[in-house]
Amino acid sequence: MQKRLITDAKKTPERAWLANAQHSMLQQAVRDCDQAYKNFFDSLKGARAGRKVGAPRFKSRKDNRQAIRFQPDGFRVLDTGKLRVSKIGAVPVAWSRDLPSAPSSVTVVKTADDRYFASFVVEAGDETLPDAVDEHGQDVELGLDLGVSAFAVDQHGRVIDDPRFLRRAERELKRLQRALSRKQRGSNNRRKARKKLARAHAKVSDTRQDWLHQATTSIVRENQTIVLEDLAVSGLARTRLAKSVHDASWGTFRRLLEEKAARYGRELVIIDRWLPTSQTCSDCGRVDGTKPLSVRTWPCPCGATHDRDRNAARNILAAGRAERQNACGPDVRPHTGADGDEAGTQRSAAPAQ
Numbered sequence: 001m002q003k004r005l006i007t008d009a010k011k012t013p014e015r016a017w018l019a020n021a022q023h024s025m026l027q028q029a030v031r032d033c034d035q036a037y038k039n040f041f042d043s044l045k046g047a048r049a050g051r052k053v054g055a056p057r058f059k060s061r062k063d064n065r066q067a068i069r070f071q072p073d074g075f076r077v078l079d080t081g082k083l084r085v086s087k088i089g090a091v092p093v094a095w096s097r098d099l100p101s102a103p104s105s106v107t108v109v110k111t112a113d114d115r116y117f118a119s120f121v122v123e124a125g126d127e128t129l130p131d132a133v134d135e136h137g138q139d140v141e142l143g144l145d146l147g148v149s150a151f152a153v154d155q156h157g158r159v160i161d162d163p164r165f166l167r168r169a170e171r172e173l174k175r176l177q178r179a180l181s182r183k184q185r186g187s188n189n190r191r192k193a194r195k196k197l198a199r200a201h202a203k204v205s206d207t208r209q210d211w212l213h214q215a216t217t218s219i220v221r222e223n224q225t226i227v228l229e230d231l232a233v234s235g236l237a238r239t240r241l242a243k244s245v246h247d248a249s250w251g252t253f254r255r256l257l258e259e260k261a262a263r264y265g266r267e268l269v270i271i272d273r274w275l276p277t278s279q280t281c282s283d284c285g286r287v288d289g290t291k292p293l294s295v296r297t298w299p300c301p302c303g304a305t306h307d308r309d310r311n312a313a314r315n316i317l318a319a320g321r322a323e324r325q326n327a328c329g330p331d332v333r334p335h336t337g338a339d340g341d342e343a344g345t346q347r348s349a350a351p352a353q
C-alpha cells in the first residue's frame with residue numbers, strides 16, 4: 001500500500017504534491033487507514049466492543065478543516081517557545097498551558113475560520129483531588145436533572161444555566177445564517193457571508209466550550225459523587241417535546257464530567273434512562289403519572305409540593321445512591337488515598353482544560 005499510495009503516487013502529476021509533505025507522515029496516514037479498516041471490519045464481525053464503527057471516509061486537501069499529526073521525528077518544541085514542524089519551520093505558539101511532559105505527538109488543526117491549533121499528546125501525572133466532604137465528613141453529592149427551561153437543576157433547586165451572552169450569540173448566528181441564504185450562489189457577497197458565518201460559529205462554539213469547561217470543572221471539584229440521567233434517550237425524548245438549545249451541549253457536558261471525574265478521583269453515576277424521575281414524589285415515593293412540561297410545580301397527596309426539576313434531581317440522586325449500593329455494597333467507595341495537604345494549592349488552581 002505504501003509503495004502504491006506514496007512512492008508511486010508521488011511520480012504522477014496528479015499526486016506530485018504529496019512530495020511537499022513529510023514522508024513519515026504519509027506512512028502514518030497509510031497506517032491510520034489500515035487501523036480504520038481493521039476497526040471497521042472487526043466491528044462488522046462483532047469482534048469489537050462498543051459502538052459500531054463505520055467505514056473510513058475520504059478526506060480532501062480542499063476541506064475547510066484540515067488536520068495533520070506529527071510524530072516525534074517531525075516536530076520539536078524549541079526553547080524559544082516556538083514549535084518547529086517538519087517542512088514548515090519554526091512557528092510561534094500562544095501556549096494555553098505548560099506541557100507536563102515531553103509530548104509524544106502533536107496534531108495541528110486548521111479550522112474552517114482559518115485558525116490553527118496545536119494539540120499535544122502528553123503523559124499527565126496523578127491529579128487526584130482530596131475528597132470533597134462537608135463539615136460532618138460526609139461526601140458531597142450532586143443530583144442533576146437536565147432540564148428544558150434551564151440547562152440543569154440540582155437537588156437543592158439550584159439552577160445551572162448557560163450565560164445570557166451565549167444565547168445572544170446564538171441568535172446572532174441565526175441572523176447570519178439567514179443573511180447567507182439570501183446571497184446569490186457563487187457570488188463574492190456569498191463568500192464573504194460564509195466567512196462571517198464561519199467566524200461566528202467558531203466564536204459561539206468556543207464560548208460554549210469554555211463555559212462547559214468551567215461549569216464541569218467546578219462541579220467535579222466541589223462534589224465527590226455526581227449523578228446524572230442517561231442522556232442518550234432522555235435527550236431525544238425531550239427533543240421531540242421541545243427543541244432545546246441544550247441538546248448538543250449535554251453530550252459534551254457528560255463527556256467532560258466523565259473525563260474530569262476519572263482524572264480527579266470523583267465518582268460519576270449514570271442512572272437508568274427509564275426511571276420516572278419527574279413523576280415520582282421524592283418524599284413518599286408515589287408515582288403520580290405523566291405530567292406535561294408546562295406543569296412546573298405539583299402537589300402530592302402526601303402533602304409535599306414539588307418543583308418539577310428539583311424533585312427530579314432529588315430522585316436522580318436517590319437512584320444514584322441505590323445504584324452505588326448495589327454495585328459495591330454499603331460504604332466501600334474506594335478511597336483514592338489522596339492526602340489533604342495539597343488542598344489549598346490544588347483547589348485554588350485555575351480550572352484545567
Ligand SMILES: [Zn+2]
Binds near residue numbers: 284
Ligand atoms: Zn408524596
